[in-house]
Amino acid sequence: MAATADTVERVKKISAETYKYGFETDIEMDRIPKGLNEDIVRMISAKKNEPEWLLEWRLEAYRRWTQMEEPDWAKVSFPKIDYNDYYYYAAPKSVADKPKSLDEVDPKLLETYKRLGIPLDEQERLAGVAVDAVFDSVSVATTFKHKLEEVSVIFMPISEAVEKHPELVRKYLGTVVPTTDNYFAALNSAVFTDGSFVYVPKGVRCPMELSTYFRINAQETGQFERTLIVCDDDAYVSYLEGCTAPMRDENQLHAAVVELVAMDNSEIKYSTVQNWYPGDENGKGGIYNFVTKRAQCRGVNSKVSWTQVETGSAVTWKYPSCVLQGDGSQGEFYSIAITNNLQQADTGTKMIHVGKNTRSRIISKGISAGRSDQTYRGLVKMLPKAEGARNFTQCDSLLIGDRCGAHTVPYIEAANPSAAVEHEATTSKVSDDQLFYCRQRGMDEEKALALIVNGFVKEVLQELPMEFAVEAQALVEISLEGSVG
Amino acid sequence: MLSIQNLHAQIEDDQKMILKGLNLEINPGEVHAIMGPNGAGKSTLGNVLAGKDGYEVTEGSVFFKGEDLLSLEVEERAHAGLFLAFQYPVEIPGVQMLNFLRTCTNETRIARGLPELNGMEFLKLARAKAAELKINPDMLKRSVNSGFSGGEKKRAEILQMALLEPQFAILDETDSGLDIDALRIVSEGVNALRDAKRSFLVITHYQRLLDHIKPDHVHVLADGQIVRSGGPELALELEERGYVHYEKAA
Ligand SMILES: Nc1ncnc2c1ncn2[C@@H]1O[C@H](COP(=O)(O)OP(=O)(O)O)[C@@H](O)[C@H]1O
Ligand SMILES: [Mg+2]
Numbered sequence: 187m188a189a190t191a192d193t194v195e196r197v198k199k200i201s202a203e204t205y206k207y208g209f210e211t212d213i214e215m216d217r218i219p220k221g222l223n224e225d226i227v228r229m230i231s232a233k234k235n236e237p238e239w240l241l242e243w244r245l246e247a248y249r250r251w252t253q254m255e256e257p258d259w260a261k262v263s264f265p266k267i268d269y270n271d272y273y274y275y276a277a278p279k280s281v282a283d284k285p286k287s288l289d290e291v292d293p294k295l296l297e298t299y300k301r302l303g304i305p306l307d308e309q310e311r312l313a314g315v316a317v318d319a320v321f322d323s324v325s326v327a328t329t330f331k332h333k334l335e336e337v338s339v340i341f342m343p344i345s346e347a348v349e350k351h352p353e354l355v356r357k358y359l360g361t362v363v364p365t366t367d368n369y370f371a372a373l374n375s376a377v378f379t380d381g382s383f384v385y386v387p388k389g390v391r392c393p394m395e396l397s398t399y400f401r402i403n404a405q406e407t408g409q410f411e412r413t414l415i416v417c418d419d420d421a422y423v424s425y426l427e428g429c430t431a432p433m434r435d436e437n438q439l440h441a442a443v444v445e446l447v448a449m450d451n452s453e454i455k456y457s458t459v460q461n462w463y464p465g466d467e468n469g470k471g472g473i474y475n476f477v478t479k480r481a482q483c484r485g486v487n488s489k490v491s492w493t494q495v496e497t498g499s500a501v502t503w504k505y506p507s508c509v510l511q512g513d514g515s516q517g518e519f520y521s522i523a524i525t526n527n528l529q530q531a532d533t534g535t536k537m538i539h540v541g542k543n544t545r546s547r548i549i550s551k552g553i554s555a556g557r558s559d560q561t562y563r564g565l566v567k568m569l570p571k572a573e574g575a576r577n578f579t580q581c582d583s584l585l586i587g588d589r590c591g592a593h594t595v596p597y598i599e600a601a602n603p604s605a606a607v608e609h610e611a612t613t614s615k616v617s618d619d620q621l622f623y624c625r626q627r628g629m630d631e632e633k634a635l636a637l638i639v640n641g642f643v644k645e646v647l648q649e650l651p652m653e654f655a656v657e658a659q660a661l662v663e664i665s666l667e668g669s670v671g
Numbered sequence: 672m673l674s675i676q677n678l679h680a681q682i683e684d685d686q687k688m689i690l691k692g693l694n695l696e697i698n699p700g701e702v703h704a705i706m707g708p709n710g711a712g713k714s715t716l717g718n719v720l721a722g723k724d725g726y727e728v729t730e731g732s733v734f735f736k737g738e739d740l741l742s743l744e745v746e747e748r749a750h751a752g753l754f755l756a757f758q759y760p761v762e763i764p765g766v767q768m769l770n771f772l773r774t775c776t777n778e779t780r781i782a783r784g785l786p787e788l789n790g791m792e793f794l795k796l797a798r799a800k801a802a803e804l805k806i807n808p809d810m811l812k813r814s815v816n817s818g819f820s821g822g823e824k825k826r827a828e829i830l831q832m833a834l835l836e837p838q839f840a841i842l843d844e845t846d847s848g849l850d851i852d853a854l855r856i857v858s859e860g861v862n863a864l865r866d867a868k869r870s871f872l873v874i875t876h877y878q879r880l881l882d883h884i885k886p887d888h889v890h891v892l893a894d895g896q897i898v899r900s901g902g903p904e905l906a907l908e909l910e911e912r913g914y915v916h917y918e919k920a921a
Contacts, residue, residue, distance in 0.1 A: 614764065622723050623761040625745035626754075627771075627831060628779035637774055641766030641814070 205463060208433030211298045211403050214279040215322070220406070221270040224248060227376050230275050234345045234379075237352060247365035247375030254369045260532035261561040261593060262501050264437070264474065272439055274377045276404035277324040288327055295319075295326045302430060303657070304399045315395040315426075316341055320411060322404045323379035330394060339392050339423075340385040344412055347383035354385055358416050362445035362482045362509075370441040370476040370503075374410045378443065381411035386421040386452075395424050395651055402431040402462070402473065408439040415445070417452040419485060424455040424651055429498070431463045434471050437500060441476045450485030450512065455493070457650050458506075459658050462498035467556075469528030472500025479506035480536075483515035483544075491518035492535065493649040495658045500529060505563065507536035510544035510575075517546040520649040524662065525558030525590070534564040534595075539572035539605065548579040551643045554590035561593040568605035575605040583613040584642050586635070636663045672736060672870045673697040673720075673839055679730035680719045689715045691895035692731070697839070700867040704881055704906060705874045707892035708914040713874045714758050716892070717841045721755040722748050735839065750782035752838030756828040756845050758874075763815035768827070771815045772797055776834050800833045804860050821848030829860040836864075841872045846880040858883030878910035893917035 218229045227248050231241040256267070280292035288296075288307055296306055299319050305311050306319060306327050316330035318341065325343030334341050340351060347355050365375040382398040402409045417423055431438065440462065446454050456479075465472025475498075481490040492506040508517025519535035537546035546566065554560045566577045583592035594611050616638055624634035640647075643662060650658050673695070680690040689712045697703055705713055719726050720733065722745040733740040735751060743751065763771065776796075777787040788796065798808055804826050816824050825845050832840055842861070846854055861871065861884050873884060881889070881903060889905040890897045891914075898917060899905065 617761075618724060619761045620763055622721075622745065623757065623763070624771075624775075626721050626749055626757075627775035628746055628749045628782065628835065629774060630744075630746050630778070633774065633778060637766055637771065638763060641763065641770075644765065 205433060207302060207430035207461065208463060209301065210432040211294060213292065213294050213403075215276050215404055216279050216282055217273050217404070217407075218275045220273050222272070222274060222377065226274055230377055230379065233275060233277075234348070236345075236348060239356065240348060243360070243365070244376050247372050248377075250366045251369065251372035251376055254366075254372055256369050260503050260563070261559070262503060262530040262532050264501050264530075267439065267474070269373075271406070273404065273407040274410070275379055276322040276407045278321060278326065281321075281324050281326055288329070291327050295321060298401065298403075299399065302399065302401065304428070315397050318343060318382045318396075318398045320380050320382075320398060320400045322402060322407055322409060325380045325382075333394070334392075337390055337393060338387050339390060340383065341396050342383055344381045344383040344414060345379075351383070351385070354416070355383065355414070358414055358445070358447055360445075362447060362480050363443050363478050368478060371443050371478045374412060374441050374443040374478070377408075378410045378412035381413040381442070382415075383413075384415040384423060384425060386417045386423045388418045389420045391421065392423040395426060397426040397428065400427065400429040402438055402440065405434065406436065406438070408441065410440075411442045413442070413444040415454055415456070416447045417449060417454050417488075419450040419452060421449075421452045423453075424457070426457040426459070426651060426654055428459045429462050431473055433463050433466070437465075437472060437474055439474050439476070440499075442478070444477070444479040444506075446481035446490055448481065448483045448485060448488035448490050448515070451487045452485060453489040454481065455491050455651075456481070456506075457654065458492075458494040458496070459654060459661065460494065460496045460498050460502075461661060464498045464527065464529050465500040467527045469500065472529070473498065475499035475502045475504060477504040479504065481506075481508045481517065483508060483510045483512050483517060485515070486512040486541075487514040488512050489516040489518075491520065491649070493520040493646065494522070495646075495650070495661065496521070496523040496531060496533060497661055499531070502529075502531040502533055504533045505535055507538070508546065509538045509540060510546065511540045513541040514543050515541055516544065519546075519548045519550070520646040521550045522553070522643045522646045522662065523551070523560060524553045525555070525560045527556040527558060529556075529558045530560070531558075532561040532563055534562045536565040537567070537577060539566075539568045539575040539577070542571065542573040542575070544572055544575045546577045548577070548581070549646055550581045551646055552583045552592055553586065553639060553642065554583070554592050555586040557589045559591040561595060563595045565597040565599070566607055568600040568602050568607070570601045572602045573604050575602065577605075577607045579607075579609045581609070581611040582642070584639070585613070585615045639663070672699045672701075673872075674734045675731070676733075677731035678719070678728065678733060680715065680726050680728045683725050683727050688729075689726075689895055690719065693892075693896055695890070695897060697870050697872065699870055700865075701888065702865065702871045702873060702884060702886045704886040704889045705872060705892050706876065706889065706906065706909055708917060711892045712895045713892055714843055717755050717843045717872075717874065720748075720841060721745065721753065746778075746782075749835075750779060754832050754835055754837035754840040756825075756832060756840065756842045758843040758847075760816045760819075760824040760828055762817045764817050766815050767811075768813055768815050769794070769797060769811040772811070772831065772834055775831065779835055797834065800830055803863070804830055804833070805856050806830060822850065822853045825849055826853065826857060829857050833860060833864065838868065839870045839872070840864075841874065843874045844876060845873075846875055846877060854880065855883060878906045881906045891917055
């Protein structure tokens, strides 16, 4: 058997076992009944003690959603989802009492996050990183809150922000991704439960990394998180989200909406390490990850960069985008997507150039192994007023074995003659000759594959915050090996 | 050191027999040269010894330092001290040469029970060895063999050999594509490694390499067999008469 085929076989066997986040937390849950209708939307809103305007906003989204069709243009296929067969709210009972400090948080929850490598308690938590921990439908703890308050940075669960800063939430919620933007965004707007809210006031450079860790635990439950980050003039923030879920035989739905707003001369760096359970080697189970992420660079010279390492989920549908409104604003998209076994991913970005001299940069690295299928889908659009706009896109695919697929679908619309769009794409294969060469020099097959893959993705890994780059590199290796590694 | 007996090997895909009963004994400290017409099976011999996929040994045996070489994995052969300088070194885009060399060196050191070298230690070592081979240190920052000229690739192979310190090295047409200066530098690199415990199998088409690397024995490989063996004078004779005679015999 050829060396790569042999490796892929081995990878297949190991990978299902190497999903080390596949454990389940046994904890008493508070749930609302299964299914989706207006009453369910009302119940969710009531659970969160929401003001009337937000309930109305949800109901409007729900009504619109019922009139929309699930999109079918992505190059992914999966059985029809029965939206009435999910729970839309599940929260640990202990959280209902609203623990005031970490000492009051259920030890089982703390233990769960510790096992996930996210210790929340004072002694062990990561220095320099504030964490909001979201468990199914609720946030269970947020660290370093006071330290952030000292510099007037607001970082809290969005449901808490609705209570404490209603004016801010109301001002920005749904202004980047309207409730009716797409099917999954409408669904999310109707039933979103938790997620993080960040507001960095004028002139403040957020002194630490902010991070939200999403965990789906409960069975047959969807997670619909909503994140809203606003960076006011001359402010800066770096934010990271991580995600995992237990190994389950049935598919679970995750439909998030993330909205970013960047004002004059501000910068938001948004990083994702997505490691939802991908399903087993036969494609059983795994998360459906249908996500809408969009940034508006509203201010002049504002900047947003999306960096994503996508290794998990059975099916991914995700296009973090930037609307570059402010003159001189910049958008960046750095992506590593890895699919193995029977995973499917249709991912990419949209860069919409509205203002003058706006710039965007897209670096996408896709790795397909096993029988997986992956599509890069990107749109670069220069509107008539985008004088002097520039885009550079580089889109590379690496295939491991010969039963996987990689597709590149770039859409380019340039309506301003002075705009420049540059697009480069490559597809390569890890060859038997490369593996033989490395092995002749003393590496075993996994080491060789890891070296080759790391070389392929390093340009993007470098974009991650230091604290997470090492972890992400390890994840890249694990997800192709025990897997590429 | 190396003992090859009656080696038969075929291509797995089409079952074409390439090596047809090859015998060769190499003792510690010896340099053997293998010459022969194109397509004789010289590279195949190197590949089979190194353990490349796609070949099937149907008969015969190979012992390396008393061990059954053919039962070992590719990397185990490397750890045991076998090195193959490729006729066509492989490009690995994106992987920095320095990182590649360090990974090779440390994996080999771990397997041989030696401590790993840290980044600084290795950088010093790699720079020193590169300087000996007149390799521009910038090459260490480039991707493995990507966009290297023919001569650069061959020099990089010798650099790898110098770092891995094998006991037995096969040089597969390392001289082809080298100008006369590069040939001298590469040969000096090889000669610097010659000692009583280390052996070489030098595959070449041309006698001129053997002016620089003096072989103890010269063999002619034609149609999958060693058809003639002799001393350095055999190389001179081949240079004069060519391989026509052997190609006909084949
Ligand atoms: N992987 C392979 N697949 C098919 N044929 C091969 C392969 N490798 C070598 N051969 C054939 O085996 C013969 C010997 O090749 P090779 O060992 O490269 O010769 P040399 O190095 O002496 O020029 C040639 O006829 C060549 O075409
Ligand atoms: Mg050859």
